[in-house]
Amino acid sequence: MTPGMFDLLGFGPQGWGLPLLQAAGITISAALCGFLLGSVFGIGGATLKLARSPVLRLIGQAYTTIFRGVPEILVVYLFYFGGSVVLTTLLNTGGFPGFYSLPSFVMGVFAVGIVSGAYQAEVYRSAYLRLDRGQIEAGASCGMSKFLLLRRIIGPQTLRFALPALGNIWQSALKETSLLSVIGLTELLRQAGTAAGSTRQPLLFYAVAAAMFLVIGRMTGAVLGRMENHLAKPWRR
Amino acid sequence: MASVNRSVVAHNTPAVPAISVNDLHKRYGTVEVLKGIDFRAHDGEVVSILGASGSGKSTFLRCLNLLELPSAGRLQIFGEKVNLRPSGSNLRIGDRNQVDRLRTQVAMVFQNFCLWSHMTVLENLMEAPVHVQRRSRGQVRDEAEAMLKRVGLIDRAKAYPAQLSGGQQQRAAIARALVMKPRVLLFDEPTSALDPELVGEVLKVMRDLAAEGRTMLIVTHEMAFARDVSSRIVFLEQGRINAEGLPQELFRGGVSERFDQFIARFNQG
Ligand SMILES: Nc1ncnc2c1ncn2[C@@H]1O[C@H](COP(=O)(O)OP(=O)(O)OP(=O)(O)O)[C@@H](O)[C@H]1O
Ligand SMILES: [Mg+2]
Numbered sequence: 001m002t003p004g005m006f007d008l009l010g011f012g013p014q015g016w017g018l019p020l021l022q023a024a025g026i027t028i029s030a031a032l033c034g035f036l037l038g039s040v041f042g043i044g045g046a047t048l049k050l051a052r053s054p055v056l057r058l059i060g061q062a063y064t065t066i067f068r069g070v071p072e073i074l075v076v077y078l079f080y081f082g083g084s085v086v087l088t089t090l091l092n093t094g095g096f097p098g099f100y101s102l103p104s105f106v107m108g109v110f111a112v113g114i115v116s117g118a119y120q121a122e123v124y125r126s127a128y129l130r131l132d133r134g135q136i137e138a139g140a141s142c143g144m145s146k147f148l149l150l151r152r153i154i155g156p157q158t159l160r161f162a163l164p165a166l167g168n169i170w171q172s173a174l175k176e177t178s179l180l181s182v183i184g185l186t187e188l189l190r191q192a193g194t195a196a197g198s199t200r201q202p203l204l205f206y207a208v209a210a211a212m213f214l215v216i217g218r219m220t221g222a223v224l225g226r227m228e229n230h231l232a233k234p235w236r237r
Numbered sequence: 238m239a240s241v242n243r244s245v246v247a248h249n250t251p252a253v254p255a256i257s258v259n260d261l262h263k264r265y266g267t268v269e270v271l272k273g274i275d276f277r278a279h280d281g282e283v284v285s286i287l288g289a290s291g292s293g294k295s296t297f298l299r300c301l302n303l304l305e306l307p308s309a310g311r312l313q314i315f316g317e318k319v320n321l322r323p324s325g326s327n328l329r330i331g332d333r334n335q336v337d338r339l340r341t342q343v344a345m346v347f348q349n350f351c352l353w354s355h356m357t358v359l360e361n362l363m364e365a366p367v368h369v370q371r372r373s374r375g376q377v378r379d380e381a382e383a384m385l386k387r388v389g390l391i392d393r394a395k396a397y398p399a400q401l402s403g404g405q406q407q408r409a410a411i412a413r414a415l416v417m418k419p420r421v422l423l424f425d426e427p428t429s430a431l432d433p434e435l436v437g438e439v440l441k442v443m444r445d446l447a448a449e450g451r452t453m454l455i456v457t458h459e460m461a462f463a464r465d466v467s468s469r470i471v472f473l474e475q476g477r478i479n480a481e482g483l484p485q486e487l488f489r490g491g492v493s494e495r496f497d498q499f500i501a502r503f504n505q506g
Contacts, residue, residue, distance in 0.1 A: 138351035138410075141302050142365035142417065143340035145333070152368060156355050234355050234397035 008199055009208060016195040016205070023191035024212050030105065030187060031174040034112025038173065039166075041117025046124035060121065067118035072111075073179050079111040080104065080183040108180035116173045120166065127161035128154070160231040167224045171217055178213075188212055242480040242493040253316040255280050255421050255452050256301060256343070261310035263296050263476075264326070270296050272476040274310070278421070278454060283447045285463035285484070286456045288473035289499060294456040297473065298423050301454070302345045303336050314339050315420065341370055344414035348426040350406040352398040358385065358409045359394040362416050370417065377416065384412040388442050404435030408442055415446075422446065424455040460503060464488050472496045 003014045011017040041063075048060025067075065084101040091100055131154065139149045181190035192209035196202035254277040263271035270293045278284050288294050299305040300312070303319070308327045312319040319339065320331030330336050352361050362381035366372045385391040388408040398406055407427055414422055427443070428436040440462050447453060447466045457463055463470060464484045472480040472493065480493035490497050 132351070132354070134347060134349050134351035135353050137304055138345070138347060138353070141304055141340055141345040143337040143369045144365070145337060148368055152364065153353055153355075157353075160355060231355075234357075235399050237399055 003199075005204060008195075008201060008204065016191075016199075019191050019195070020188070020208065020212070023186055023188045024216065026105070026186060027174070027177050027188040027213075028216060030109055030112065030177045030180060030185065031170075033109040034177065035116055035170055035173045037109060037113030038116030038120050038169070041114055042120025042124050045117055045121025046128060049121060049125050050128060064118045064121050067115050072115050072176055073182065075115055076108065076111040076179050076183060079114075080107045083107050104180065104183040104185040108177070108183060108185050112173055112176050112180070115176065116169055119169045119172070120162075123162050123165040123169065124158060127158045127165075130161045131157055156231075160235075163224070163228045163231060167221060167228065170220065170224060174217055174220070175213065241478050242482075242496070254278060254313070255282075255315060256454075257313040257316075258301070259311040261297070261300060261312065262308045263293070263300060263305060264308040269308075270476050271300070271307070274476075274478060276471065276478065278452060280420070280452050281450045282469060283451075283453045283455070283467050284469045284471055285467040286454060286471045286473060287458075287460075287463060287496075287499070288479075292473040293476045294473050295425050298345075298425050298454060298456050301421075302340055302343050302423055303330065304345070306330065314343060337369070341365065341417045342419050343421045343423060344417050344419035346407070346410055346414050346422065346424045346427050348429050350398070350403070350410045350430070352406055352410055352413070354398050357395050357397055358390060358401070361398070361409060362413050365413070365417050381412070381416050384416050385409075388412045389438075402435060403431045404438045407431065407435075407439045411439070411442055411446075421452045421454065424453065424457070426456050426458065428457070428459060458503075460500070472499070474499075 007014050009015060009017055009020075045060050045063050048056045048063070051057055051060070080102065084099075087102060088098075088100045091098075135153060135157070136149060139153045144152070177187055178189040180187055181193070184190075186194075188209050192205040196205040199205070256276070256278040258274055258276040261271055261274040261276075262269065274297060276297075286294050286298065296305055300307050301314075306328050307321065310328075312321070317335075317339070320335055321328040322331040352358070353364065356364065359378070359381055362384060363374070363377050366377040366380070367374050382391060382394065385394050388411060390405060390409055390412065393401060393405060393409075398409070401409065407430075411422075411427075424443070428439050431439065436459070440459065443453070443455070443462075444466055455463070455467070467484050470480075470482060470484050470487050471478055472487070472495070474495050480487060480496045482492060486492060487496060488500065490500075
């Protein structure tokens with residue numbers, strides 16, 4: 001007797017429920033780590049793009065142009081295989097023969113982060129440009145140091161202006177993690193593919209994967225929406 | 238110096254001026270906006286700084302809080318020489334900590350209020366005392382609330398700036414300056430951004446401050462206020478002090494031709 005849909009998706013001996021949930025956990029962690037790493041790159045990129053020095057501005061510009069222009073899957077390949085080649089070469093010359101590969105989760109997060117950061121840089125830059133210079137001056141005139149200004153005034157207000165657009169970038173990062181299946185990370189898409197292959201039920205498993213992406217996206221989107229609302233409250237009359 | 242029209246011959250000079258400026262210059266590129274200002278303000282003085290648009294009033298006031306760095310000259314605040322180092326043809330800050338410390342002593346009130354929009358009125362007031370002056374939060378809160386009572390905004394303590402009228406925002410901004418317990422208050426056209434019907438409430442607060450003997454430097458276009466409230470008027474013209482003196486004497490006319498023209502033009506509207 002062939003197992004029914006509920007058996008296939010359940011947690012029984014023939015069920016793929018647990019692997020799929022674990023894969024969803026990997027997807028969420030990779031997206032979250034990638035996005036957070038991306039905000040570090042993004043803030044760095046925005047700082048470069050806003051720098052007074054033309055050289056620094058050019059570096060920032062190059063970063064965002066390159067990583068927004070190159071197909072993401074290529075970035076994933078470049079980091080994963082490029083990183084492995086570099087590592088292998090280093091270890092081989094250091095007297096350790098063989099081929100070494102990097103952990104796909106780490107390299108995948110790195111790839112998602114650097115691409116997400118390129119998009120985030122633009123968002124942080126334009127959010128910063130929306131700040132009221134007078135309020136920053138008011139802070140300085142009260143004796144606030146650069147760091148205090150950043151922490152108490154520039155940071156919170158930039159975040160408030162950036163948050164709506166960051167929400168979109170988060171959704172992209174979440175979807176991009178599916179590309180990490182190509183470097184062997186058992187995230188949602190790859191796990192669905194494995195299940196589809198072994199049960200010959202591709203439609204079912206890919207549809208389930210799609211539904212899970214949607215649910216994760218909607219749930220995290222709702223959280224971000226609430227944050228956005230909360231931070232925008234002071235600006236409402 | 239010789240060209241300054243003075244209506245007061247001498248005043249009894251107390252020991253240390255609150256603010257003392259010697260030969261202050263400010264250049265933007267090749268344009269010299271301040272062309273050698275000599276100025277002193279003593280404790281308890283209310284000095285109105287008048288002048289046509291572009292005469293350098295804001296630039297001068299902002300130099301006193303070091304929001305603008307002078308290109309040349311000396312600045313002393315309560316007898317303490319501000320450490321400015323030559324850098325090319327300009328000056329730069331020599332001691333960051335000194336500047337940050339002095340800034341809490343010389344508080345600035347801006348034309349556009351510049352309250353921090355992500356903080357409530359009360360949070361705006363508490364920000365610098367807690368985070369810059371590192372005073373205890375509880376004590377600062379009490380003082381901030383007392384200050385809000387004073388400017389008539391205690392019922393708006395939890396409101397955000399965007400929810401206040403311009404007049405309320407400016408009163409909150411004045412309160413924000415006051416809780417730092419500054420020794421000098423700088424005002425740069427505090428009522429210029431207000432609807433006419435809101436000007437009075439802000440001027441009233443400023444009158445009260447003047448009456449209690451605060452040291453205030455006020456850039457303003459409110460001539461009646463300047464005449465009634467100031468202990469001294471400084472008239473800037475094209476980056477220089479053209480005339481200086483008691484309001485009643487300057488406004489009587491005949492001290493400076495340029496000042497008389499300025500007032501005449503002003504009265505024509
Ligand atoms: N950052 C700047 N760069 C170049 N020029 C400036 C700058 N700030 C001010 N100026 C110039 O300096 C001159 C004096 O400006 P300032 O703002 O001090 O005048 P003001 O007397 O306050 O005028 P207003 O009554 O219009 O406020 C003006 O000609 C102005 O264009
Ligand atoms: Mg001005």
